[in-house]
Amino acid sequence: MADMAAGDSRAGLSAAERDLTLGALHREHYRSLVRLACLLLDERGAGEEVVQDAFVRVHDAWARVDEPLTYLRATVLNLSRSRMRRRLVARRRVEPVVRPAMSAEEHVVLLSDQQEVLDAVRALPRRQRECLVLRYYLELSEAEIASTLGISNGSVKSHSHRGLKALAARLEGRT
C-alpha cells in the first residue's frame, strides 16, 4: 500500500482514485501518524485532530502532491508545529490546563525513566526534536527525514547529532 501511495503519478488519477489512495494511506498509516503527532504535541487528544486536518489538506492539495505519504508526514509535522505555537501563545493568556492524571495502568507500562526521556525530547529545539522523532520512532532514513522536513541530508545529520548530545547531557550528565 505504501508503494501505491508513493509511486503513482497524481495527475492522471481521478477523484475516485484519489479517495481510494487516501483511504489506503489512512488504513496503513493513520495510527502511526497519530502517534507521531502525539509525540510532538505531548497532548493525546490533539494528535488525532492534527492528522485528520492533514488528510484534508492533502485531499485539497492533491493536484500538487507528488509523494502523498511524505506530504502527509510533512503536513502532520507542520500542523503539530503550528499547534504548539498556538498553545504557547494561548498559555500566556489563560490559566494552564491541568493534564488528566495517568491511569494506574499507564504508570505500569510507562516507567519513570521513559517519562524522563520524553520530557527531555520535548525540551529540545524543534528541528532536533523532529529529526529524532522521525529517526527513532518512525525509523525513517536520513534521506526520508530530509525529504519530509525539506532540509538537506547534512542538516538532518547535524540536528540529530546535536539532539542526541543534548539528551545525553540532560539524562546522563554528559557534555
Added chain:
Amino acid sequence: MKIEERLHDAMHEYADAIEPEPGSWSRIAARFDEEPVPRRPARGGLVFAGVALALVVALVAVLAVREDSGPGTRVSTGPAGGMPSRILAVNADGHATILDSATGDQQGGIYEVPTVAEGTQIAVTPDGQDAYVVQGNGKEGCADYSILRLPVGAGARGGDQIATDATEPTVSPDGRYLAYLHCLPGDNANEIVLRDLTSGQERVTKAPAGMSFGYHLEFAADSNHILVALLDYKVVYAPMLEIDIVSGESAPGRELGIAASGQGWVGVRGTTGEYLGVKGTPPNVLHLTEVSRSPQGSSLFSAGDLFTVPSVPAQVVSDRSGRHILAVVDHSLYRWSEGEASATKVADGVIDAAWIPDPPAAVPAGKSVAVLGGNRVVLVDGKSGSVARELFFHEGITSVTPAVDGKSVYAITNEPGPCRGGPETFRVPLDGGTAHKVLTGVTSVREVAASGGPLLAYTGSMDCSDAGQVIRFGTLSDPGRGLRNPTEVRFPADTTELGILDASPDGRALLVRVVRPSGAALSIIDVPSGSVTTVPGTGSVTVAAFSRDTANAFLQVMREQDGKTRIDLIDRAGHIVSAFSVPAGGLAIGTEPLRLLGTTDDGRAYEQTGNNLAYFHLPGRVTAAALMPGSTPAPPPPASKNAPNALLAAVGGNRLVFLASSNGSEQTSYATIPGISSVSVTPDGKEILFAYNAPNSACPSGPGPEVDRFSLKTNTATPIVGGSITPVVSPDGRFVAYGITCDGHTLGLTNLVTGANYRTDPLAGTKSDTSANIESVEVLGWSPDSKRLLYRLTLKGDSSPHYYVGRLWPMVRQSETKVVELASGSNVSTAAFVDDHTVAMAIVTGARTAVYEMPITSQVQAKFESGIKWDKRELLVTGDGMFAVDGPITSIVPDPTGRHFLVLADPALHYTRTFQASPAIGPLYRWSVGDEAPTQIAGSVTAASWAPWWGPGGDPSRG
C-alpha cells in the same frame, strides 16, 4: 543502555499505547466534500506591526473557537441502527447458507438442501426461525419445483417439503400466512395458494381466464394484500395488482399503475407500505415508490432515489424496518442502509438472499458490553437492548472483561505487540474516553473487588521469555503505582496455555485453565498465597466461572452433541450440583445469581436468568460479551451489642478457610482445601478440624472423605481418620465426633489427646435399631457439657432425615448407645444444642426457615434411658420461634454460651441438592438471644464454627 536505545524504547512505549478513536476515516471523508477554507492571499511589502498584532489576536480567537467546537462537530456516516445481523443467502451452487450481514462472512455450515433454483424466491419468517426455499429437480417446468421449509440456526442442515409444484414462497409480515404460486397443468397456468401457518388451512386465488400470475409474489405491509402481476403474453406492460387475498378478493383486484418485473416494481419497503422499484439503465438507481391506497384508486407515484447498483437487480429485499435493503445484482449481494451514500457489496456468488429478522430485542438487565465482529467493543443499552455507544475499535479483539468499578473494561487483542507475538490489553472507559494500552503480552485478565482494593490478575509470558506462563496478581494501588506487592506464580516451562477464567466474588481465589502436554485442567489459585489446587476431572472444560450465589461451586461449560451447551454447577470435587442448557458458545457471568451473558456460535448474544433465555438484538456478530458490575455490595453491618467478641472459623465459598471476627469485619485466611465441607475449631483456638475429599484417604474402598486437623500456627494438616465426615470438636476439647462412611455408616469419636479411635452404632438401643439401613451419619453438635451428641441419620428408602441425641460418655465407655430420636421429616433442615437441655430445630415452611427452641432435658433424660422415640408432633415448640431467614437453614452452630448462633442458609438447597450430596452454600448469619433478626456477616460460606474468645491478647490462634 545507549542514549539512542533509551530514546527508541521510550518513544515506542509511550506512543504505541495510543489508540486512535474508531471512525476516523468517516470523519475525514466527510470533510472532503466541505468547501476548502480559502487561502489567505499573499501580501507583498511590509506590514505594520500594529496590524500584525491585530491579526495574531484575531487568529488566536478564531482558533480558540474552533478548538472549543471539538468532537461535537463530527458527523457520523455509519449505517442506520437496527440492521438485521444475518442474511440467508443462496450460493451459485444452489445451496443456502447464513451470512453475517455486516461482514458477509459465512456463519455455520451450508445447508445440504440441493438445487435451490435461481429466481424462484426465498422467504424467512418474521421470527427468524424458518426459511422457505424452492428445490428443483433439474428441469425447468413449472411442476418441477417444490417448496421446502428450513430451520434457521446453528446446526440446521436439512428441510421439510411443504408444497409440491410450487414456487415463489412469501410470508406475511405478521408471520401468519405463507403464500406461494401453485403450478397447474397447461401453459403457464397457475394459482396463488394462501396457507394459514397456524391452522394449516389453505385458500386458492385463481387468475382471470386466459391469464396467469407473474413469477413474483410479495405481501403488502398489511399482511392481507398480495402484490403480483398478471400476464397474458400479449401485452408488454404488465401492471402490478394488489389483491386482498386474505379477505377472498378475486383477481385482478386493484391495479397500482406501476409496471411489474424487470426494471419496474420489485418489492415492499418494510412495514411502511412503500414500494421499491428500479429505474434507468445500468447503473440503475433504486428508487422508492409510494403508491396511494385511496379508495379512489388514483395512484400516487412519488419517487426518491436511494442508491445505485451496477446492473438490473435480480432481487431487492427490504428488512422489516425499511431502512436496510439487500440487492442481488449479477450474482453479487449488495447491502444498503438508510443514510449511506452507496451500497456495499457483501458477498459474491449469491443468487438469492433474504434478511433473517433478529428475534425481538431483549433488554439486558443493567449495563453490558459486547464485541461485535471481533473488532468493535460496544456498550449495550440497559433499557433498549440495542447498541448505545461504540467504545473502542481494534482489529482482533478476543475478549472483554469488566473493571471492578464498572466504569471501564479490559479488551485484549491478538495483534502482535512489542513482546514477540504478544497480545495487547487496553483499558476502555465506558464514558467514551480514550482507550489506553495497559499491558502487553497478556492473554487473560481479570479485575475483582477485594478487601484491600481492586485485585488485578493477568496471565501470559510477560517477560517474553520461553520460561513458561506466569500469573501475576495484586491490589491495584492508588494513584497509579501499579500493583501493590504483586504475587507471581510461574507455571512449568511446558505450559502452553494459562488463562484466567474467573475470580471468585470475594477476590480470594482465581479460576484458571492450565494446558500442558500432559493434559489440561482447571486450577484454583489462592489469593494472596498463590497456592495452586487442581480440580479433578476438568480436563475438557474450557469455559468456567465461579457462581455468584453459591461461590463454593463454579460453572463449567460443556458442549453437547446437539450443538447446545450444557452448564453444570459443580463443586470443587467435580460433583455436579445442577445443570441446564443454553444454545451454544461462550459464557460470561453476571454479578447476580446465575445470570449469564453468552454468545452463540452464530454470533448472537443472549442472557439467561434462571430458566429465562432472551437474545440481544445487536447489529453484528457478537464474539465476546461481558456484564458490567452492578452496585457495590454494602459493607457488613456492625456487630450486635450482644455478640461475643469472638472469632469464628468459616469456609468461604471458594473453599478458603478463614478466621473472622464475629461481625465479619476482620478476616484472616489460611488455606484453600479442595472439597472441604465442614470446619470445627478446638477450644484453644489453635487448630481447625475439617473433612475434605482426600485423594489418598485410608478407607479401603478407595479415595473419599477424611477428617484432618489443621494447625493455624504452622499451616500444616495431619490426618485423623479416613472415610469420615462432619467432625465436631467437643466443647471440652478432648474429643472429636464424626460420621463414618467407610465400612458401614456409624458414629465415630477420636480422643484428640491420645489419638484413640472409637466407633459405635448410632441407633443402638432404639426401636429403629436397624444399623444396616443407615445411609449416612452426620454429626451436628455437642451439648455444652460435652456429654451429648446431636446427629442426623438418613435411612435407606426414607427421604426424610432423622435427628437424634445420644448420651455419649456411656456410649464411649461401654460401647453402647443411648439414643432418642428427636424428630424426622423433610421440613426439618437442621438442629443444634442451645444449652445442655435445649435444642433448636430449623423448620422449613415455604421459602423461609423458622428456628424453634425445644426444651429437652426432662424428656430426653427420661426417654433417653428407655430409648423411646419422640413423636414429631409432640415437639415442644416455643411461641413464634427464635428467628427466621430466607431459604432453608442448613447449619446452626451455637457458641459455648448457647446465646449466640452462627446460621448458614442456602436458598438453592430446597431445589437442587440433598443434605448428603453436597454441603450447604449460602450467607452466614449471626443471631444472638435478644436480637429481633439475624445479621448477615458473610456472603457465601459452606461451614462455620465458633472459635475462642478474642481477648486483649489478640487473635488466640496466633498465640
